[in-house]
Amino acid sequence: MIGKNIIESEPIPGVEVKEILEEFSEDNELNYEQNITLNHLARFKRYSLEDSQEIIAKLQEEFNLRPKVAVHIVDLVPEDLADLRLIFAKEPSKIDNEEMKKILELLEQYDVVE
Incomplete structure (x- = not known):
């Protein structure tokens, strides 16, 4: 290198x-x-590519998340608060349970492709 x-x-x-x-x-x-x-x-x-891009944009806009965190959420497809807490475990800015629930509600609006 x-x-x-x-x-x-x-x-x-x-x-x-x-x-x-x-x-x-x-x-x-x-x-x-x-x-x-x-x-x-x-x-x-x-998620599909279009849905992924839309979710990432919404996560950054509505929840003020860093792009890296938004991409992790889309890639890992968390199903509950425990999964989401693991994503935020090493984040310097803490997010409360209410916001996490809102993130999960946002994710439930989109279909997952197998």
Whole structure:
């Protein structure tokens, strides 16, 4: 990694990574890491790309969450408060139970793709 610098970093949802890898694999052969990543992403339930982007925007706007946290919520698809608490466990800004319940209500409005 000598001579390489990260210019910009932006968290993106797993469903977007999956779509990028699937498009790339149509014309090219995936390397080992890309293949493992694609297999991993295919195993878990997710929101559609459009729903993921909409949920992330709402989480950032309504709950003032960092992009990284919003992407984690979309990728992990928490089903209850315990799951959501684990996501917020290492966050410097604490969120109360009422806001967590509102986040879960927001997530329930969207269908999960198997």
